Amino acid sequence: MIDVEQKVKQFLYRFGTELQRVLPQTIAILTAFLAGAIVLLATGYSPLKVYSAMIKGAFGDMFGIGQTLTQASPMIFTALAFLFASKCGLFNIGAEGQLLVGAFATALVGISFHGLPAFIHTPMALLAGALAGGLWGFIPAILKTRFRAHEVITTMMLNYIALYLTGYMVNYPFKAPGWVSQTVPIEQSAELPRILQPTQLSASIVISVFMAGILQYILRKTTFGYQVRAVGLKLSVAEGSGINIKRTMVLSLVLSGAIAGLGGSGEVLGVHRRFIEGFSPGYGWDGLAVALVGGLNPIGVLLAAVLFGAIRSGGMVMTRTTGVPLDLIYVLQSLVIFFVAVPMLARFLKRDRFKWRIS
Amino acid sequence: MANLLDIINVGLFAAMLRMATPIAFSSLGGIFSERAGIINVGLEGMMLTSAFVGVVGSYYTGNPWLGLLAAVIAGGLLGLLHALLTVKFKGDQIVSGTGINIFAMGFTAYMCQIIYGSRGASATVTGFEAIPIPIPIIGDHTPLVYLMFAVAVLSHIVLFKTPIGLRIRAVGEHPAAADTAGIDVYRIKYLCVMVSGMLAGLGGAFLSLGHLNLFAWGMSGGRGFMALAAMIFGRWMPLGAFGASLLFGFADALQMRLQALGLLPPQFILAIPYILTIAVLIGFARKVTPPSDYKPYSKE
Numbered sequence: 165m166i167d168v169e170q171k172v173k174q175f176l177y178r179f180g181t182e183l184q185r186v187l188p189q190t191i192a193i194l195t196a197f198l199a200g201a202i203v204l205l206a207t208g209y210s211p212l213k214v215y216s217a218m219i220k221g222a223f224g225d226m227f228g229i230g231q232t233l234t235q236a237s238p239m240i241f242t243a244l245a246f247l248f249a250s251k252c253g254l255f256n257i258g259a260e261g262q263l264l265v266g267a268f269a270t271a272l273v274g275i276s277f278h279g280l281p282a283f284i285h286t287p288m289a290l291l292a293g294a295l296a297g298g299l300w301g302f303i304p305a306i307l308k309t310r311f312r313a314h315e316v317i318t319t320m321m322l323n324y325i326a327l328y329l330t331g332y333m334v335n336y337p338f339k340a341p342g343w344v345s346q347t348v349p350i351e352q353s354a355e356l357p358r359i360l361q362p363t364q365l366s367a368s369i370v371i372s373v374f375m376a377g378i379l380q381y382i383l384r385k386t387t388f389g390y391q392v393r394a395v396g397l398k399l400s401v402a403e404g405s406g407i408n409i410k411r412t413m414v415l416s417l418v419l420s421g422a423i424a425g426l427g428g429s430g431e432v433l434g435v436h437r438r439f440i441e442g443f444s445p446g447y448g449w450d451g452l453a454v455a456l457v458g459g460l461n462p463i464g465v466l467l468a469a470v471l472f473g474a475i476r477s478g479g480m481v482m483t484r485t486t487g488v489p490l491d492l493i494y495v496l497q498s499l500v501i502f503f504v505a506v507p508m509l510a511r512f513l514k515r516d517r518f519k520w521r522i523s
Numbered sequence: 524m525a526n527l528l529d530i531i532n533v534g535l536f537a538a539m540l541r542m543a544t545p546i547a548f549s550s551l552g553g554i555f556s557e558r559a560g561i562i563n564v565g566l567e568g569m570m571l572t573s574a575f576v577g578v579v580g581s582y583y584t585g586n587p588w589l590g591l592l593a594a595v596i597a598g599g600l601l602g603l604l605h606a607l608l609t610v611k612f613k614g615d616q617i618v619s620g621t622g623i624n625i626f627a628m629g630f631t632a633y634m635c636q637i638i639y640g641s642r643g644a645s646a647t648v649t650g651f652e653a654i655p656i657p658i659p660i661i662g663d664h665t666p667l668v669y670l671m672f673a674v675a676v677l678s679h680i681v682l683f684k685t686p687i688g689l690r691i692r693a694v695g696e697h698p699a700a701a702d703t704a705g706i707d708v709y710r711i712k713y714l715c716v717m718v719s720g721m722l723a724g725l726g727g728a729f730l731s732l733g734h735l736n737l738f739a740w741g742m743s744g745g746r747g748f749m750a751l752a753a754m755i756f757g758r759w760m761p762l763g764a765f766g767a768s769l770l771f772g773f774a775d776a777l778q779m780r781l782q783a784l785g786l787l788p789p790q791f792i793l794a795i796p797y798i799l800t801i802a803v804l805i806g807f808a809r810k811v812t813p814p815s816d817y818k819p820y821s822k823e
């Protein structure tokens with residue numbers, strides 16, 4: 165009997181500590197939705213109706229769940245991109261631009277090669293996306309390490325440059341016939357399979373989950389991961405112990421950009437099957453919120469991405485059925501960021517009175 | 524070639540002043556915040572929000588001055604939020620600023636649809652009229668352009684010729700010493716970040732009320748970040764940042780005229796100000812030292 169009681173206590177304790185770890189995030193999300201409800205009330209909508217439409221849209225049926233995961237996949241990539249750079253102490257807000265150039269490079273490979281077998285064409289197209297995204301991360305990295313230009317400004321500027329560069333490409337040299345600014349469809353051999361018909365959910369999500377695992381491994385188990393974290397924590401020992409700080413920063417931003425670029429590849433190969441101007445509704449920004457809510461942890465990112473994917477897919481249903489502008493979701497996101505940004509909130513919650521006292 | 528030379532005229536320089544105005548206001552705002560030890564990457568969002576709030580104010584009152592007042596208050600409130608999160612709660616300054624930018628993006632687009640039924644643009648409202656002054660280039664602008672000159676000079680005087688300016692700089696450079704000297708470090712920080720938001724608010728109000736007389740989606744277009752670059756280029760000195768803003772204004776004015784010529788695809792020309800911003804940082808960021816280490820300060 166004592167054994168069982170002990171076990172139950174242990175379980176409760178562990179459950180309590182786990183709960184405590186996600187408590188600040190959970191409270192941030194709930195508070196954000198509460199504040200969002202005030203915005204809705206003030207603008208003449210019923211929060212209850214709006215939120216229930218959102219939840220029903222996101223999880224109500226198989227189609228909704230498929231759409232939620234479809235929206236979550238690019239966010240996982242952009243969130244991992246933000247996360248990895250942040251582990252190195254770098255604030256990469258350029259995921260949006262990196263995603264765009266990655267998507268375009270992928271589309272280019274997708275439309276340019278004919279008659280390749282799928283097991284060569286698809287990886288080639290993915291690689292192109294990673295390389296282009298990596299290049300778009302390499303530029304701010306060099307500007308940071310060689311010229312001390314702050315990455316927040318340069319990555320933001322590169323977002324605009326990527327937008328106009330890809331915009332030029334699909335309006336002039338690679339424009340498909342017709343009035344839409346898009347490329348011709350990619351070859352079938354480059355496509356990523358759709359895994360939950362009739363939704364657009366593609367194998368891209370499998371790659372993104374795999375990517376989260378790889379990053380977790382790199383950060384926890386490899387020398388490079390250790391170096392990245394040491395530089396990020398600004399450990400005074402970092403330089404003394406022979407870590408090349410600049411090289412680590414450059415590699416982190418390149419890897420960060422490559423991950424975001426892969427997110428773009430996934431959209432092109434799995435969802436749209438071509439590059440369409442303006443296909444990203446702001447996945448780069450979504451990624452930032454997802455990474456913060458995920459506690460800057462690859463596994464946490466997966467959970468947070470499902471939540472934000474649900475907000476986006478449910479948001480579309482919400483807009484269709486209740487007429488609430490979709491931009492509400494950015495207000496919600498920013499509110500979540502504000503509440504997560506407050507470390508004192510987390511510390512406050514860690515005080516004794518919230519601990520599960522089991523002696 | 525003849526076409527290219529044709530666009531360089533008095534009109535181009537007048538346009539340069541107009542395009543420099545929002546950047547100059549925001550970069551002056553950036554200086555106040557950073558001199559007090561708080562990075563403000565939320566300038567972009569503060570500008571965008573104020574541009575919208577300014578239009579709403581003028582829409583409901585029919586008076587652009589009341590719109591301007593609303594815009595400045597909105598900027599100040601976002602500044603207060605930034606100060607709360609970073610000074611009181613010691614949150615990460617860049618996370619908070621980025622949050623403000625995302626908030627502005629969502630809030631303005633959301634409210635624009637609620638009030639005007641369109642995500643892209645608001646209704647046209649009463650904006651500021653140009654007040655002609657018989658001086659070429661500098662004359663014939665809206666009051667906000669004239670105000671920019673005044674604020675630039677005033678910022679310099681406040682920061683470098685007054686006791687409060689000395690306190691602000693002390694708080695940024697060495698908060699512990701400032702505290703020992705009896706300066707209320709937190710109060711100065713709050714004040715400066717709010718002033719920062721209010722100045723960005725003036726810049727935003729210029730975008731919507733002094734320029735187009737309406738709000739358009741994402742109309743700040745990265746100018747808040749250009750303002751940060753102008754601030755660095757100007758070595759955190761008001762008059763230096765003002766000069767740098769003129770350079771960005773020139774690039775913007777040139778960009779619009781080149782576009783009208785139709786020699787190059789618009790995307791290339793639209794990218795010019797962003798490329799210039801990076802170029803400026805490459806040239807100058809290495810040579811300057813920020814006025815603060817931007818670490819959160821705790822009173823013991």
